Amino acid sequence: MNLTLQDLAWHRSVGHLVETLDKPGFWLALVRLLDQYVPFDSWVALLFSNGRPQVFAECPGEDGGPDPLFQDYLKGLYLLDPFYIASREAPGSGLFQLADVAPECFEQTDYYQRYFRLNVVADEVQFNVQLEKERTLCLSLGTKGRFSAEQITLLDLLRPWVAGLMRQRMTFERELLEQATPPAPRWQSRLEETVEALQTPLTARELEVGRLMLSGCSSKEIARKLAISAETVKVHRKHMYSKLGIKSQSELFSLFLQAQS
Incomplete structure (x- = not known):
């Protein structure tokens, strides 16, 4: 078996990471190692559950402090x-690309235009490690360009090491894990309050159609997810807009943002 200098360097670096598993700088050391093989522009290590995401570490903002856009994400945009x-609909471990999970119209959404491309930039991949209690440990990497097929292949080759280290790290994240899971924001209730004065509350189906619209699902995708026809989706959208007194998806997104404040 012939090992190259690059092979030896990788194994030496992994050995160093094992030694830092219980240290505060573990996540930074891990992303710096990955950046040597596949460059990226942003990153965050966090835990997805049925409540708000819990953040273990993240890259700093341009001023070196917390990224204000990412704070908006944690308030509710993550929905x-x-x-x-x-991660909620089909939980599992692996390496996932944006193209694997993004709905058909994702790049046309206000979420993409007003948050994603400004904060996450253009493309994203995510290492997922599925844990107990419906929790998913994630390491997300964002780039201003697009990850190439070669880069994705390399990241997938590194995935067993990365996932193993991530899982072992959880032993030393007890303080955060022992905290109660922050409750998910109820943006639906804000929309309901908006229309209560009109005595025309939104139905559960209308709220679900609205959420799927904002996430970038086309009418056909919404119809498939909810097992209804595309025409029925359009009817729900029309009724929802009428009840809320709005005429566009952008106005619906503005209501969504108001619900986070």
């Missing part, structure tokens, strides 16, 4: 994140 949605 529109295709990676978060996928």
